[in-house]
Amino acid sequence: MSDLPSEWTHEPRKILRFSPGDKVADIDPNSTPGYTGDKDGSEEVQAERNERFADLQEMLYANGRAGDHRSLLLVLQGMDTAGKGSIVKHVVGAGNPMGIRYTAFGVPTEEERAHHYLWRIRKALPVAGQIGVFDRSHYEDVLVVRVHDLVPPEVWASRYVEINAFEKELVDSGTTIVKCAMFVSLDEQKDRLAARLKRPDKYWKYNPSDLDEREKWPAYQEAYQAVLDRTSTDHAPWFVVPCDKKWYTRLAVNELLIEALKSMELEWPPADFDVEAEQKRLKKA
């Protein structure tokens, strides 16, 4: 039985799931697939779903402590200003820091470049009971790397298969993967970058290279199309998240997380001690 808020006419995990044949060019970043509510009512829904997420996250963490090896990995990919940071703050942030492991993948360091591109990724994987959050990820190695010709085409071209195998390995070892491809429109990106340039408390979020990347938009669209076509697998499908409406983005990713956690069919871990005996011991202690 679903506890999905009534504003959702379709389950996000179904309606946002990338299907073979879907075209990046057809994505409307300003749309709100499956959701009939609007911004006004969204805060209340969000607050309630934040709590639901936090409860499930605590249960995952509790199970991890009790020996369950499962974990969850949220992969956030998207162009600058798509709202990755907003998801971390307003969705993941509702959880308990005890069980959250956040990693941002920027330009690789010298040490990272000396290793296989999955080296730094493996080091950041969530352990039992954790939710790992990747702010950008191994997909940079078939996105920015492809767009900027950082390695020869035959090298990045071989990575799709490698990534699928890598993710299969993770899933087989108990990690549920939620991959969100976040799409913002060119116009909305312009507005958001302009906002960062207007407010001194937002300067730190701005990088002149953002504009260089912006100029390569078509190449990125192409690279994203390839990523979705080639790495949206049954074991780790991609979800396409429209991002021009921040409130929708948050609601959608929140539901994707809740649905992933629910699919684990978590229960509170049973006591690994004799409860009555301990109660008696405690009385005398």
Next chain:
Amino acid sequence: MSDLPSEWTHEPRKILRFSPGDKVADIDPNSTPGYTGDKDGSEEVQAERNERFADLQEMLYANGRAGDHRSLLLVLQGMDTAGKGSIVKHVVGAGNPMGIRYTAFGVPTEEERAHHYLWRIRKALPVAGQIGVFDRSHYEDVLVVRVHDLVPPEVWASRYVEINAFEKELVDSGTTIVKCAMFVSLDEQKDRLAARLKRPDKYWKYNPSDLDEREKWPAYQEAYQAVLDRTSTDHAPWFVVPCDKKWYTRLAVNELLIEALKSMELEWPPADFDVEAEQKRLKKA
């Protein structure tokens, strides 16, 4: 100018600070030093101070991103059920996961035991802009280790000086350290352990060894006295936090964090690019 809520008659960083001569035996875990409010009004105060903390934390993180090397380390030490987890969830949890690094220090692994006791601690230190949270810490090596005779007395006895030097090194390299010694009463601990044994959703927080530790209470009190006497330094003082009233514990640690962040005199980092030039570039992009 202080923005401390009016319920506080004394600044927590002053009234809770351990002073030479203070006796652990005199601590009243049920007291609320410096605070005149009660539980009823505490939620509202807490909510407002959660936001204040979150704002300051974001500014610390922004500065870290902009090249400022400073960080903050929160050390939580206390007997089982003192409320370390509650601080992580309800105080630190108000922050952005992007800038929080939580580490719990349990029984050392085989690899950790093969290294110096500060090895695992150094690996978990916050980097620039981060708030590191230690759920237990290097102080375990002069607490549980001392109480259980895990190493000879001359070994643990030499650690106080070593810890002071280690923390001095951290402070000198830009880490502000907030050390909270959390004191719960024997009676309140009994109630909290009983609660964990009553609710299946709390079993995972219970460990039969908690009762063994409880029996060594006097030895722990002695070990805590030595920790406070010998490691409450000017560069990294201890704060003694009464913990029988959870709402007070949260308010107090929240203020200690806010005060530590305020003492850093953070500002939003200036743009490291030409704002006007970027605005012009963006218009054409």
